[in-house]
Amino acid sequence: MPLTPEQQEEIDALRATPRQTLRAVSEGMEKHLYTAYPVLDHGFVRVIDYMGDDNAITQAARVSYGKGTKSVSNDEGLIRYLMRHWHSTPFEMCEIKLHVKLPVFVARQWIRHRTANVNEYSARYSILDREFYIPQPEQLAAQSVINNQGRGEALSGEEAARVLEYLKSDAARCYDHYEEMIGQEGQQGLARELARMNLPANIYTQWYWKVDLHNLFHFLRLRADSHAQYEIRVYAEEICRIVADWVPFAYAAFEDYRMGGATLSARALDALRRMLAGETVTQETSGMSKGEWREFETLLSAKG
Amino acid sequence: MPLTPEQQEEIDALRATPRQTLRAVSEGMEKHLYTAYPVLDHGFVRVIDYMGDDNAITQAARVSYGKGTKSVSNDEGLIRYLMRHWHSTPFEMCEIKLHVKLPVFVARQWIRHRTANVNEYSARYSILDREFYIPQPEQLAAQSVINNQGRGEALSGEEAARVLEYLKSDAARCYDHYEEMIGQEGQQGLARELARMNLPANIYTQWYWKVDLHNLFHFLRLRADSHAQYEIRVYAEEICRIVADWVPFAYAAFEDYRMGGATLSARALDALRRMLAGETVTQETSGMSKGEWREFETLLSAKG
Amino acid sequence: MPLTPEQQEEIDALRATPRQTLRAVSEGMEKHLYTAYPVLDHGFVRVIDYMGDDNAITQAARVSYGKGTKSVSNDEGLIRYLMRHWHSTPFEMCEIKLHVKLPVFVARQWIRHRTANVNEYSARYSILDREFYIPQPEQLAAQSVINNQGRGEALSGEEAARVLEYLKSDAARCYDHYEEMIGQEGQQGLARELARMNLPANIYTQWYWKVDLHNLFHFLRLRADSHAQYEIRVYAEEICRIVADWVPFAYAAFEDYRMGGATLSARALDALRRMLAGETVTQETSGMSKGEWREFETLLSAKG
Amino acid sequence: MPLTPEQQEEIDALRATPRQTLRAVSEGMEKHLYTAYPVLDHGFVRVIDYMGDDNAITQAARVSYGKGTKSVSNDEGLIRYLMRHWHSTPFEMCEIKLHVKLPVFVARQWIRHRTANVNEYSARYSILDREFYIPQPEQLAAQSVINNQGRGEALSGEEAARVLEYLKSDAARCYDHYEEMIGQEGQQGLARELARMNLPANIYTQWYWKVDLHNLFHFLRLRADSHAQYEIRVYAEEICRIVADWVPFAYAAFEDYRMGGATLSARALDALRRMLAGETVTQETSGMSKGEWREFETLLSAKG
Structure with missing residues (x-):
């Protein structure tokens, strides 16, 4: 259960107070705003803010290409044309800001996408919570025998039990010691910036992540792909569901030309x-x- | 007069139809939305969209620094602290999208700021309008004698008149020939992507320009500075006025620590x-x- | 003739004095260093510096993928694998620095590729030379009738002659006035930052342009493509010839998977x-x- | 001892075989090439490649500013001028490629500098070595009482001993279990991409990191600063020593205007x-x- 009652209350309050704006509004996106969609055992994705909609994409394209493209009935076709011909700049005119809670080893993959803005929880400054990702039994997979960078069947029986036991007990012991080391009762207390080094990579962190739609599609193409590691793919898939409601024409074009497409030599x-x-x-x-x-x-x- | 009656009508229509949103709203910015503020003789700046407000900056900072910083009364102080200590990522959480009409030689300076998204009017695809920047007499300045990269006193008398005459007549003749070359009556008509090369750098172009607040401040520090060329500085100053209403705390901190500050060796x-x-x-x-x-x-x- | 005798002398001198280095050396690239290859009527491309070779790509990939990929005989296969699977970071480990002289309207397209480092000749600071791009007769093409953004057959007869005459005489007159305006004999002389606005877009500028191999390939895929405007395509093609000698395996993979490939929906x-x-x-x-x-x-x- | 005899042998071999090049050579940098300078208990920094020298900076500046700045005696002054006036593009014309071995929690800070190219060792693909950062006693510091984000005095006595014992034994146990989980004797073996999540953040990783000089200076200003965490500062300081030999004029200007300078509001x-x-x-x-x-x-x- 990723959300505390207090968090849910805060979300409900935010969702209860609409305000007036002259900006472009995506009705499909408004319904997702602030809602934390659970991912993995303690993680979530929620939309904090967004800029633009399908129309913002064609509007920007029309600044470039002039009046010939103006008829409104053409919006979907124009978006498909832009996607097919790799005209990326109109898609950069939409922006999304997400609040994501995710295990550190997932965050380490995610951050490799450099064209985004990030504010991450600082374990130098603050104390991390006792929350670790422990895979579901069906995700406790063996090393793939054909792919160095993949996983095969789920482990079973004693082996699965032993692995689960290791993951849980090591996380618990490391966190116990983390807490004990930074504690200040009867001792000085180790600096947080040092104590954090004792925490394994399945501990959860969180960040605000802001990215434009073009770069988000690039992220989704790689991370919602079947070859992506399961633990990041589930975040990408959750984001796909949100984007499909935010910019339906752009998302459909993305699905057809990128996710479902292929490049041939x-x-x-x-x-x-x-x-x-x-x-x-x-x-x-x-x-x-x-x-x-x-x-x-x-x-x-x-x-x- | 930079705006046609049709454009003004469109802006009035957009401004007449507020919608509901759950997103953060900056009241100071809403009043600027869509309005085209004239700059130079035919240019303008207008806000097409924005994301975030002062609170979005502190909210992102608090994701990083945790709960210690929560009291609302602290928003201004926290923003000043972030600015003073070069914590740039929280400012990246705000975004602005502008529609700008500007002379080509100004656009060539502007585009050197790479961390932004741009959709520019395409002179390969469409025909440019007959609009050229002709400086006001008081801006028709002599080369600075102390600074290779600056201007001195305004020209006067015959010299000023001759320069004005050259700028006007060369622009007119080049545009006449541009039009004639692309014309298709009684001839094939030169490709637009070639004909545009006959147009001087004071012709106007336009673009959508989207940038985050941190990078916008960097742009403004360089371009609203007294050493910047006048013709780009007037755009930067117009944007400063808008940003001051959008994110008043952040803008005040920017003025104190960046625009009015100095770096000492x-x-x-x-x-x-x-x-x-x-x-x-x-x-x-x-x-x-x-x-x-x-x-x-x-x-x-x-x-x- | 794009090079003066002085420039050629300087290039000859640079090429005459090899030094010792412990860095990776690409023999194929060394033979190109400093040589200015003519492009269009007054332009050129020349390599000022480079970092890395084919081996630098596989070396970086092996840092990521470990020892399994170590056999040297595999270099070409590994590079093809990386290209096919869009593993872009190893290609970012090579870097090239070019000196390019090019018409301003070409520079305006080129600069849209933002992930590069640029130092351009400043017409605010210095005086531009009297050099304009005037198309060869076979490149004086009509507007395409099927593509808003393309060109068709070459113009012929009187129309071609008239266009040429306009391009030449407008450039000459604009430059005459530019010179006259900035002149300081018997007058103050207009600021260079203002006078430049009278110059048409076929005047030549120059810059140093530094980019990594991944982003260079992206540039070449778009600009060496048959849909690119001829005047930028000839630069891209010249660069292709150089890159083919610099990183032969990477370039061959690029040709097969990018230039000659296609993405299907x-x-x-x-x-x-x-x-x-x-x-x-x-x-x-x-x-x-x-x-x-x-x-x-x-x-x-x-x-x- | 961070280097194995095999690694030292490889470095010696690379350093023994100079080749000829026509490129700019920095003698000060050649002497550092490939040498792994130890940092922390198992880490190192070594230069794999570089592009440019002090002269490359002024050369690029002169492309922009023309012939007025040509006298060679001015190189140092010009570089100081560029640094003082925040002319960043000439510094972008130099590039460095480092091989760095560093603890994961340091890598997580480091990667926040986005304007760089990175190839990191993949723990999805390969098995991490049993190497953990264990602080020296004098670095085992208490949480600062005045700064949430800093450290105070070194711990002492029993507390220090207990902390050291936790760090060592937790790392050892987590690694034992990591090894056991991925082992394939008598069991399937957990996928490496999952097993890695059991490893604490003081385990070492390594990467190739390539960055231009301007962005490197930005990194060094933040990370060689006295407020930076000790464990990243020692890397930054080691790099400072290398850069001082590579581009002595630029480094001296950086020290004066950036490291030793200050911004006043x-x-x-x-x-x-x-x-x-x-x-x-x-x-x-x-x-x-x-x-x-x-x-x-x-x-x-x-x-x-």
């Missing part, structure tokens, strides 16, 4: 043309490496 | 300490170069 | 799968818009 | 002017807050 395109002309193409005659050929075959046989 | 600080102790310090005994010493003296004698 | 992939299964797919049954379908057909029928 | 400048005119100024009559006044007094009484 010159060699792959050449193989395709030959296949469509009736030729039987093999890995050897394609010029592709084995790895690339395997990915190519998977792509062509996938269900849409 | 180790040598200058050392000289100061000696002067306060009663020593007479000269350029020679200060270790400063002549140029730096001159700037140091100017700073200490300036009226606050 | 989910709808396009679905159509492809159905076509490979023997179904006849039309625009109507594909779910694609007319525009997208046209692009899809063109892609499949193109020669590799 | 408008109110502080006003107080100074009054003090220099003989007036006695107090906090009350200065308009400064108590905190700002305290900092102001400290600055003026500091030894240069």
Whole structure:
């Protein structure tokens, strides 16, 4: 349960007091504002603020391309055109600010997306809460045997139990010692900026994260992808659901051209043309490496 | 007169239809929304959208620094503290989107600020209007004799008249030929992406420009400064007036610590300490170069 | 002829004095260093400095992925893998610094790529040379009738002659007046920061431009593309030739996966799968818009 | 001892084979190349590559400012001028690539500097080594009583011993369990991307970090500062020593204007002017807050 009654109360209060504005309003987004959607065992995602809507994207595009594109009925088509042709600047005209609570090892992946603004909870300054991510049994997965960077089947039986026990007891002991070290009763108390080093990477942190829609789509393409680590993917998926309501045309175009799309190399395109002309193409005659050929075959046989 | 009746009508319509939102609202900013404030002879600045207010800055800072800083009465003090100690990330949590019409040579300076999002009118795609910046007589200044990168007194008499005549007639002739070259009556018509090269740098362009408050302050510090070229400074000053209403605490701190402040070198600080102790310090005994010493003296004698 | 004898002499002198270094050296790049390759009528591109080579890319990747990838024979395969899977950070480990002389209207497109470092010749501070881009007759193209943002056939006969005459005489007159306005004999002389506004956009400027390889590839994909305006494309193509010698494996992967590749939408992939299964797919049954379908057909029928 | 004999051997081999280049060479930097300078108990900093030298900075400035600044004797003065007037782009023309081994909690601070390129060791892909930062006794400091974000005196006696024991034994136990969980003998073995979450933040990671000189100076100003946490400051100080040899003029200017300098607010400048005119100024009559006044007094009484 990620939210305390006090937090829920604060959210309810914020949601109860609408104000007037002359700005663009996305009705689909207003209904999400402030609500903390639970992710993992103690995490959440909630929208703190946003700027713009689908119309802000086409409006910016029309500054560039002039009056020819003005008919309102064209909004969806124009957005699809912009997405297809990698015109990224109109999508940068929308902005979102999220409050995210997430385990430190997820935060370490997330922060690699540099084109965003971040204010993170400071463990130099403040004391971290006793909250650790402990995977659900079905997520306690074995190392993948085919992919260095992935996971396979869930562990089972004794092994699963032992792993769970380690994760829980190590987190608890590290946190007990963290608390004891910074405590100031009967002792000086270790500096917080030092004591935090004893905390394992499944402890939760939180931050405000602000990003424009273009860079958010880039983040979502990588992190909502099936190859992303499960623990960051669930955050990305939650954000996808929100964005779909915020900018429905842009999100649909993103799904079609980015999430559901694929980039083919010159060699792959050449193989395709030959296949469509009736030729039987093999890995050897394609010029592709084995790895690339395997990915190519998977792509062509996938269900849409 | 920068606005056509149609544009004014559109602005009036936008301003007439407030909607409800749950987001943070800056009342000071709402009154500016959409209004085009004239700058130079044909330019303007107008706010298209914004995100956040003073409270959004302290709210983000409190995510980092925890509960100790919560009392509302502290908002101004906290913002001043953040500004004084160069804590830039909380200021990045506010965002503004402007529509700006400006001469091309001003746009070329402006765009050097890279941390912003831009959609500019495309002269490849569309036809530019016949609008050129022609300086007011008092801005028709001579080259500075002490500063390679500055201007001195206004030109006068015949010289001023001749310069004005050149600027006007060259702009007119270049635009006449531009129009004639792209015309398609009785001829093919030159591609717009080529014809635009005949237009001088005082022609007006326009763009949407979106930036966060931290980077906007950086822009304003450089461009609202007395050393900035007049033609960009008037835009920066207009934006200053808007920002002062949008985030009054942050803007006041910016004025005190950035616009009105100064950075002193180790040598200058050392000289100061000696002067306060009663020593007479000269350029020679200060270790400063002549140029730096001159700037140091100017700073200490300036009226606050 | 873009280079003066003095410039050529300076380049020859720089090229005559090799020094010793312990850094990674790209032999293919050393032969290009300092040489100014002519582009358009007065422009050039020359390499001032570089950091890294193909090996720097794989070296950085191996810091991330550990020892499994160590065999040297794998360098090309690893680079292709990184490019195929959009692992951009290893490519950011190479850097190039170029000196470019280019018309202002080209510089205005170029600068939109924000992730680069730039030092441009300042027309506020210094006087611009009398050098204007005047297109070759075969590049004096008509506006495209099918694409707002493109050009069609070359103009011919009287129209071509008239356009050339306008471009040349307007440039000359504007420059004459520029010179006259800033002149200080018998008059004060207009400030350079103002006088420059009289110069048309085909005047040449120059800059140092420094960028990492990942962002350079992004620039080249957009600007060496057949849809890019000819006048920037010739710069991009010249840079492509240099990069091919600098990082041959990375450049070959870039050609295959980016320049020669294509991104297909989910709808396009679905159509492809159905076509490979023997179904006849039309625009109507594909779910694609007319525009997208046209692009899809063109892609499949193109020669590799 | 941070380096294995194998690593030292590799460094010696790299340092033994100079090659010829036509690029700018910094002799002061060549002597540092590849050498791993120890930092903390298991960390290090070493230079992998660099681009440019002091001359590259003035060369770029001269592209902007033209021929007036050409005399070679002026290099130091020009660099000081650029630094004093916040002309940042010429400093961006130098680039450095470092290999850094550092504790995770230090890496988390470091990565907040976004304008850099990073390739970090992937604990999703590879297994982390059993190396943890354990502070020296004199660094085992108590929480500061005056600064939420700082440390005071070193702990002593039993308390120090207990803290050391916790840090060591928790790290050892967490790593034992990490190893056991990913082990594949007689069990499936937990995915590495999950097992890593059991490791505390004092474990070491490593990365390649590439940054331009302007942004490096920004990093050093914040992290070599006395208010920075000791564990990141020692890295910054080590880098300072290297940079002083790489670009001696630029580094000296940085020390004078940034590290040793200070920014005064408008109110502080006003107080100074009054003090220099003989007036006695107090906090009350200065308009400064108590905190700002305290900092102001400290600055003026500091030894240069």
